[in-house]
Amino acid sequence: xxxQPSSTTSAKxxxxxxxxxxxxxxxxxxxxxxxxxxxxxxxxxxxxxQRARTRLAKHLDKAETLRSLRLKxxxxxxxxxxxxxTTQSHVALIESGAKDPQTDMITRLAAALELDPARVFLAVRxxxxxxxxxxx
Amino acid sequence: MRNIDxxxxxxxxxxxxxxxxxxxxxxxxxxxxxxxxxxxxxEKLTTHGDVTIGKxxxxxxxxxxxxxxxxxxLFRLKALDPPVPGYRVLYGFDWxxxxxxxxxxxxxxxxxxxxxxxxxxxxxxxWRIATGGVPT
Numbered sequence: 001x002x003x004q005p006s007s008t009t010s011a012k013x014x015x016x017x018x019x020x021x022x023x024x025x026x027x028x029x030x031x032x033x034x035x036x037x038x039x040x041x042x043x044x045x046x047x048x049x050q051r052a053r054t055r056l057a058k059h060l061d062k063a064e065t066l067r068s069l070r071l072k073x074x075x076x077x078x079x080x081x082x083x084x085x086t087t088q089s090h091v092a093l094i095e096s097g098a099k100d101p102q103t104d105m106i107t108r109l110a111a112a113l114e115l116d117p118a119r120v121f122l123a124v125r126x127x128x129x130x131x132x133x134x135x136x
Numbered sequence: 137m138r139n140i141d142x143x144x145x146x147x148x149x150x151x152x153x154x155x156x157x158x159x160x161x162x163x164x165x166x167x168x169x170x171x172x173x174x175x176x177x178x179e180k181l182t183t184h185g186d187v188t189i190g191k192x193x194x195x196x197x198x199x200x201x202x203x204x205x206x207x208x209x210l211f212r213l214k215a216l217d218p219p220v221p222g223y224r225v226l227y228g229f230d231w232x233x234x235x236x237x238x239x240x241x242x243x244x245x246x247x248x249x250x251x252x253x254x255x256x257x258x259x260x261x262x263w264r265i266a267t268g269g270v271p272t
Contacts, residue, residue: 026230026237026266029141032172036165039154048158052166060170060190067174077173088138092173 033078033088040079050074065127066109067095069120073113083112097128139235140172143262146227146238153223153241160223164241167193168225171236181213181236182229200226203256208263208271210239228263237266 025031039045057071070080070091077091084091085108093099094109101109101124110117142150153161171177171189180187186196200210213225226240239259 023139023233023235025141026143026233026235027268028262028265029143029235029237030147031138032140032142032165032168032238033138035142035147035150036169039162039165045154045158045162048162049166052159052162053169055163056166056170056193059193062191067170071170076169095173096175 033076036076036078049076063126063130064119064123065095065130066091066120066123067127069113069115069123070095075113080109080112084108094124095127097130100124100128138172139178139233140168141235141237141266143237143239143266145240145258145262146225149241150238164223164225168238178236181227182209182211203260208260210259210263226259228266230267232267232270237263239263 036049039049051074053071053074053076057068060071061068070077073080075083077095078088081088081091084105086105090099090105094101094105106121106124107117110120113120150161150165153164171181177189180189180195181197184197184199186194188194195213198212200208200212203210208228209231210226210228213227222244224242224244225238226242227236227238229236239262240255242255
């Protein structure tokens, strides 16, 4: 974390940069997303994973959500994030309903999923409503 | 979340399964990916009994009683719904780090769970190393 004061006429502005520190894996362990990267590098295995995710899509969500759209497209959060130019953490927050993406991000997610932005917008909204209901 | 790690035995078993039954291997990894991404699914992996994930993906989670007498928080997960019939995932949950370590992927019938068996010895050793021998 760094702080760099810069002065104006009557105030000092400090900027901070925060690095998200990922929790360490268990000793001898490989985080599953790292493990999957190796499999994704093999085209046949990548296709198999894509099919598996697509099959999983119908089991996880009652309504159409960003997650169900992602899985139907055969993508992991990491793959969708890479295609949309964001981070896996960001996608996770949007899918959980904890974060409300801006229009630009909706557009990028839609492009990554090869879908109409309106459909992605509705899916994200569905996720947020479901979260609000469960949060009470 | 990203709190699921593949421990050495789990990696070995999945690598072997990838050669023997690529589809089953992909199904298991896809399910673990989503459990890693969604805290609600993750939580269900430490809930005993028949657990519904999402809108209908029924899995069964059973604690490994004999191993738990040694203060090991070990479980076996069996996906009851197709399309991964006949395989089980054995894993441990470490309360201190709140991480799950995948210890083995076995074919049903191959898992005797006898503590003096080769598989059990491998699992318990991997778990001991992963957690530093601290009771979980």
